[in-house]
Amino acid sequence: MKKILFFLSFLLLNTLLVFAQPNKVTADKIVGIIGNKIVLKSDITDRLLDMQRQGAEIPENGQCLVFQDLMGTKTLVLQAEKDSLPVTDEEVETDIDNRIRTYINQFGGKNELEKVAGKTIYQLKEDMRDPIKDQKLAAAMRNKIVDAVRITPTEVRNYFVKIPTDSLPYYESEVEIGQLIVFPKASRDAEEYCKEQLNEYKAAIESGKKDFKQAAAQYSDEPGAKERFGQMEINRNQKDIDPTFLSKCFTLKEGQISNPFKSKFGYHIIQLVSRNGEDVVVRHIIKIPQVTTIELKEGLDKLDSVRAKLIAGTIDFGTAINKYSDDDNSKFTAGMMQGPGGTFLTIDQLDKDIIPILKTLKPGAYSQPQAFTDPSGKQGVRIIYLKTQTAPHRENLRDDYNKIAQRALEEKKENAIEAWFNKKLSSYYIMIDPEFKDCDALKPWVDVANKRAGK
Incomplete structure (x- = not known):
């Protein structure tokens, strides 16, 4: 169930753009039922085709995984509807609009998207409406199931000691870095x-x-x-x-x-x-109005005084960000740079102009103010804050507790979801087409269906 649920999240996020199938001649049929929800054979094939178009690698048991994914979603949706979990039409429409804009950018324009999809924007939105609503209901139900799940230090330790030593990940040097940015006003x-x-x-x-x-x-x-x-x-x-x-x-x-x-x-x-x-x-x-050396000097002087306060401890970095930073995004992260895994970044994920500055800093230190140009071409001044830096190492509880704890928590949540499915499935009518009866991914549904049929 854990691997399946991971696959489910990928599908929900990446395959809601439904393309036209002009050459489709095979008669459609219902291959799965849970409660009053159905899964069509075309639902599976269309999802796989969309994944291929978007460059995703399809596993050998892709059909089984997609089918299980759809059954899992519909199970969660059934319970969400029963529990009257709130998902508004406005939320759905906002999500549809955001996705359409993403696809327009991805395909290079509205006309190109319609050409590739074989449908108008209006038709695409109609096709996406029910799947997106189901996605939101399923996510709301999933969140309700795991809302109370917590992890203790003892559970983290027990999770970690079960991992074979040769399977522990090796981390390159990682840093947590913040930057306080000021954009001097041009004349x-x-x-x-x-x-x-x-x-x-x-x-x-x-x-x-x-x-x-x-x-x-x-x-x-x-x-x-x-x-x-x-x-x-x-x-x-x-x-x-x-x-x-x-x-x-x-x-x-x-x-x-x-x-x-x-x-x-x-x-x-x-x-x-x-x-x-x-x-x-x-x-x-x-x-973009260009600032002169005079305005840059004023920015450098301003941050020099801020740096003095940081070193003296009369202000902390987060407060300095809120008070002095001209970078709107920094306000939401307390000035800390963000990567795919959170605040921990490897050297190759950093702006190349920051790397020489790091060589002059120790953890907890602040750089001298320096002029820079941001990706949009705007000139500014910034202070770099090196919060932490790790040496290359094999994963361990001392240096990587938060990462390990997050993985342990996710495993505990998936166990809670699996237990919920095992408990709930028997309360619904289930039918799985014989074509898919040997799919390991569908075993929980097949078992319940067979039990009801007396097999």
């Missing part, structure tokens, strides 16, 4: 110069002397805008877009170019390419 002259440049680009584009796409690739100061020829696909309800930029997108007519305006990222002009209800396609050119 008024620098800001005016950006607006003058944008007005020149606008005039040249409107006169036909320049093409907006090529101008965006040539003149934008942000690398991503250059690579995309300035194009963006935006929904009115997006929360990750600067409000001023978002508002401007919906005030233009198709083909119209805005006057220069300021967002928190710099100065822009926008051209509306198309609009469809709450969705727009725009192109933009961004100019």
Whole structure:
């Protein structure tokens, strides 16, 4: 059950984009039933085809795993409905919109997505609605099952000592690093110069002397805008877009170019390419006012005084982040950098400009303020905080307790879920098509079905 549930989570997150099957001629049939929920043979084949299109590796028993995944989801959904767990239509619609935007970016545009999928955006949303609602209900039920599961130090130790020594992972040197960032304000002259440049680009584009796409690739100061020829696909309800930029997108007519305006990222002009209800396609050119050595020196002096307070212990790093940092993302992480595994990062996951700074620091130390340029091209000043650093080592309880405890907790949760399934399955009517009766992954369902049939 544990391996199956891991596979289930991958499927739910990655295979909700349903492609058209124009050449499909095989008659569909019901291959599984639990309670009043059914699984069709096409549900399994479509899921596998979608996984292949997205580059996922399909295991030999892929059909069995997908089938078990669908049965597991429907079992959780049945109980969630019985327990009246709340999942609103608004939550589902928000998730659908977010996924559609992700797919649009993945496939390079709305038209390309519709072409590849063989369906309109409206049809894709309709296809996704029930699976996403089921996903949310299943997740809510799963969370309810494991909500009270906790792990004790004794359980962590017992979990760890059962792991064979030669199976313990080997960790390269890892660090926990924070950064306090300040973006010095550019002078008024620098800001005016950006607006003058944008007005020149606008005039040249409107006169036909320049093409907006090529101008965006040539003149934008942000690398991503250059690579995309300035194009963006935006929904009115997006929360990750600067409000001023978002508002401007919906005030233009198709083909119209805005006057220069300021967002928190710099100065822009926008051209509306198309609009469809709450969705727009725009192109933009961004100019970032450049700070001079004078403004950078002011930023360095400011952080130098903050560093003195940190060293003296009159302020802690998290408080300094909240009080002085100009990086919005830092506010949510107390300034600590995040990687796939949390706050612990290997050297190869770090910005190459940070690595030389690390060589001058010991754990608990703060670097001298240094100027840098962020990925968007914006100049700033930062202090690097080295919280911890480990030497290369074999996993052990002293250095890696939190990682071990997290794994032990996840195992305990999966055991709780497995026990829940074993208890609940017998209370539902279950049918598994004979074609799948030999699937080990489906054994709990097959056993219950056979028992009810007197086999």
